[in-house]
Amino acid sequence: MSSTRPGPADPEAADAAGLRARTAALLAAHDPATTPRLDFLRARFDAGLAWVHFPAGLGGLGAPRALQPVVDAELAAAGAPGNDPRRIGIGLGMAAPTLLQYGTDEQKRRFLRPLWTGEEVWCQLFSEPGAGSDLAALATRAVRDGDGWRVDGQKVWTSSAHLARWAILLARTDPTVPKHAGLTYFVCDMTDPGVEVRPLRQITGEAEFNEVFLTGVRVPDAHRLGAVGEGWRVARTTLMNERVAIGGSAEPGTPGGTRETGLLGLVADTWRAHPELRTHDLHQRLLRLWVEAEAARLTGERLRQQLRRGRPGPEGSGLKLSFARLNQELSGLEVELLAEDGLAYGDWTMTRPEVVDFTGRDAGYRYLRAKGNSIEGGTSEVLLNIVAERVLGLPPEPRTDKDLPWKDLPR
16 A cells, blocks of 8 residues: 555646646656556556545645546556546445545545555445335444444445445444434445345346345444444435436446447447438437437536536436436437347346446347436436426425434334
8 A cells, every 4th residue: 555645735736737747757657568557557546646636645636627637648648557447436436535525534545546546346335125216214234343333234236246345335323313314334345254245137137236235244433434323424425426427427328428429329320321221210319319418418528527626416416317318218229220130139148247338239238238227326216306406496305204213114
């Protein structure tokens, strides 16, 4: 681990010229052509070029977030290795910003560097069989045990649990208060002998998700994020970043990247390559989805610009809603456009993949996998409520269980 500690921003790295100079120094000292991949990534982190807006000593320089593309472009031009964001997306998009906001100095020093380099994969232990859309109703219990906690319960729909070294965990520490008030947020060691990971086979044939059973899992109090009982407030930071990460990404859908990337690009290419498959109805649907996808892409770009100036807000929920609907409609259009060829399915083999490969698979896979887009990262129904209440300012739905102790809720 790096011995560097969080420090003040580097004034010489606060502009594009300073960052280019620092990047050139990194490349001179660590030639990407001869430096092992992991050594280069560690050196990049220690140079403050991992995420430049993070504090000095934690992979950043305290520079404006908007300057990160300057570094990325210089390193890409030099052929420098990346950290494979698709494989470690939960760590980068959810765990890291939560650690930065709520973690202790020791937690940040311990977790952020191997998280960013990909040495340690993270997963998210939030949803449960009886608490998916209503996450605050979760039943996994964390009970004080000496200088730590003993955790028992079950989590579900856990992406990357079969690869993960660490997990962000939300558990109930006080069942006598209302459901939102009795939660605490932890970092859980996935190698603990009480952690059991079982694959969940999906409609695609693979097991990308898992269910996780926690039996007497020991979590030291030093791995708690935020105060006891304030887990919901910490979790909201994670959830907002999750929706931005899903809705504003370039993969697998449309909100990120350049025009006609992702699934829209595949459908448009198929349309151009097969004029014999075209019909008036399909043409009208493609035009409508093309316009909506472009609007979503530009909205995603605006959201990323807002993020460079601060923290994510509820707008990410709206973008994630659009992402899910567009992916499902585009994948359905692709299958119809291909006619009988769209019904073919390449491989039903049971696998446990490290990443979701939308564009590298066939149309049948994309059609089936897109069904999960409206469930993962917050169901579309819950996100509609968030947009209605927090963006549009509409009256909230009546919640009769809001002030009841969790132990008294009907189950």
